[in-house]
Amino acid sequence: MVAGIRTRDLRKVYNSAPPVAAGTGGFSFGAPKPKGKGKQPKPEIVALDGISLDILPGEIFCLLGPNGAGKSTTVGVLTTRVRPTSGQAFIGEHDVWQQQVAVKRLIGVVAQRPNLDFSLTAREILTFHGAYFGLSSQERAKRAEALLERFKLTDRADQMVRGFSGGMMQRLSIARAMMHDPQVLFLDEPSAGLDPQTRLLLWEIVREYNQGGKTILLTTHNMEEADALCKRLAIIDHGRVIALGTPQELKAAVPGGYLLRLRFGLHSPDFLLRLQALAGVREVRANNSNGADLYADRGGSLVAEVAALASGASVELCDVHISEPSLENLFLHHTGRSLRE
Amino acid sequence: MNWKAFLAMLARDAHVARRNFVALLFQTFLQPLMFVFIFGRVMVGSGYMPPSYKSLLLPGIMAICMVGTGIWAVAMPLIAEFQFTREIEDRLLAPMEISWLAIEKVVAGSLQALAAGLMVIPAAWLLLRPGVDLHVPHPLLFVLVALLVALFSATGGLALGCSMQQTHIGLMFSLIVAPMIFFGCTYYPWSALEKFPLLQKAVLVNPLVYASEGLRATMIPQFPHLPLLAVVVGLVFFNALLLLTGLRNFHGKSVT
Numbered sequence: 001m002v003a004g005i006r007t008r009d010l011r012k013v014y015n016s017a018p019p020v021a022a023g024t025g026g027f028s029f030g031a032p033k034p035k036g037k038g039k040q041p042k043p044e045i046v047a048l049d050g051i052s053l054d055i056l057p058g059e060i061f062c063l064l065g066p067n068g069a070g071k072s073t074t075v076g077v078l079t080t081r082v083r084p085t086s087g088q089a090f091i092g093e094h095d096v097w098q099q100q101v102a103v104k105r106l107i108g109v110v111a112q113r114p115n116l117d118f119s120l121t122a123r124e125i126l127t128f129h130g131a132y133f134g135l136s137s138q139e140r141a142k143r144a145e146a147l148l149e150r151f152k153l154t155d156r157a158d159q160m161v162r163g164f165s166g167g168m169m170q171r172l173s174i175a176r177a178m179m180h181d182p183q184v185l186f187l188d189e190p191s192a193g194l195d196p197q198t199r200l201l202l203w204e205i206v207r208e209y210n211q212g213g214k215t216i217l218l219t220t221h222n223m224e225e226a227d228a229l230c231k232r233l234a235i236i237d238h239g240r241v242i243a244l245g246t247p248q249e250l251k252a253a254v255p256g257g258y259l260l261r262l263r264f265g266l267h268s269p270d271f272l273l274r275l276q277a278l279a280g281v282r283e284v285r286a287n288n289s290n291g292a293d294l295y296a297d298r299g300g301s302l303v304a305e306v307a308a309l310a311s312g313a314s315v316e317l318c319d320v321h322i323s324e325p326s327l328e329n330l331f332l333h334h335t336g337r338s339l340r341e
Numbered sequence: 342m343n344w345k346a347f348l349a350m351l352a353r354d355a356h357v358a359r360r361n362f363v364a365l366l367f368q369t370f371l372q373p374l375m376f377v378f379i380f381g382r383v384m385v386g387s388g389y390m391p392p393s394y395k396s397l398l399l400p401g402i403m404a405i406c407m408v409g410t411g412i413w414a415v416a417m418p419l420i421a422e423f424q425f426t427r428e429i430e431d432r433l434l435a436p437m438e439i440s441w442l443a444i445e446k447v448v449a450g451s452l453q454a455l456a457a458g459l460m461v462i463p464a465a466w467l468l469l470r471p472g473v474d475l476h477v478p479h480p481l482l483f484v485l486v487a488l489l490v491a492l493f494s495a496t497g498g499l500a501l502g503c504s505m506q507q508t509h510i511g512l513m514f515s516l517i518v519a520p521m522i523f524f525g526c527t528y529y530p531w532s533a534l535e536k537f538p539l540l541q542k543a544v545l546v547n548p549l550v551y552a553s554e555g556l557r558a559t560m561i562p563q564f565p566h567l568p569l570l571a572v573v574v575g576l577v578f579f580n581a582l583l584l585l586t587g588l589r590n591f592h593g594k595s596v597t
Contacts, residue, residue: 014597076597079434080434080596081430081433081434081595081596081597082596082597083596083597100438100439101343101436101437101438102436104434104435104436104437105436107434109434111427111430113427114427115426115427115428115430115431116428116431117353117428117431118426118428119357119360119361119428120353120356120357124356125431128349128352128353128356129431131345131346131349131352131353132346132349132350132431132432132435132436132437133346133435133436134343134345134346134436176431
């Protein structure tokens, strides 16, 4: 059975500071609650403000957004670790809150922060995880061996994980989440802190897992990752979905998605006005006395026209850099802020 | 109920306990056995304590060992795993109601407490002999009390482990565990407080009193002790209270 993910108008309001990586790692350890009348009203923090998503079975779906946007809280709700204030969440046909055990059988979760069992070796972490999911000892040993091999951990398999590097812990966390072969895999910021080589290995493994028909929900604030992996993505900010679609659709939706960074010998305001008049150019911003940022809905095809215009005006064109439409541009367009802020 | 997952988690805890066996051994027995040696052997041998103190001391030491072991085995991992290492998350995501994970912790802690209690008897007996006058006229009653004491230690560990912050571990021992031991009729029988009537009544809110007195009642019934019925009622009451509190707090920590 291949399972998708559905949420309907999910809201989550915290009465105290939301935990770091909500539900997939952090816990708020309660200061004693004030009692009696006349207590101060608790500050309310809206982590999710009506998230509705339909993630298809077999899809790699990405939640993209800055820190604190609500990505981890969404994952927390979908993985039974955060109780939604209102709304519904389903994995396959199972209501996440009403049928937690059935849901937990279907999902594998990689938390944002490492949560490996430090009392066990790498191999034991996998085999005990398999045991929790009812795998026979033979099957556990076989799968653990294959995953250790796949994640290049065989030579450290029988060591305690306490001494593992961050990258090794992350690889082992992902291997553990795959150990019971879940239908839906949640990866919360899986490549944070990974070196580029390991990140590529991770991407390859995620694609391979997805090719087996599995649904994958991945959160990231790395646009490159979202672009490289996801069939569709939702951009989230302040607990709301602000854009949803394939990476190409979303990028195409940004007016003047291309950015041409131009450097001249020297330019004049009049010359910039003539640049603005070129077909497809949405905006021209002067950048010092010799540079200009040109926002346009086409890229390479404009270069020849810019060069001809410069030549006609006796302005020397020194450098051209073309930025393709990007999710960064999209986020900027919707929020007025950079994803990295 | 998913017994496979439950038993796998018990197996995991047993595996970890086996791996840490030597450290656990020292942690559990060193201090109580030193106490047994000084008070039961040195003080009695030098005449500062009456010879009968040896027999009085042993059930109290057994109660301390069991309660210390159970609390340590359940509370310390919970405090660390919920707050710092997050190790417990993998088990929270296992296909089992999360209350059963808390109950698994209680079962594992109780088994460790029982093992500690049963191991301390011969160890203390060897240190104290001759002159220890142990009678166990009703072995089944002894087993019942030992089981209730073991459960009390583990449910206490659950309740504490799910209420304490990591930074308060030191306070937990100095403000809760230490007073519980000193006012828990471990080193003296409850009847010894007759001259302090107020204190004698006040200590009845301490569940360790019922544990020590219960073991005294079943191991050395020739000495004064609380009625066995009061012991059983007291332990059952505190076990239920601590288990419910622990489960509620466990849920609070597991789901935000």
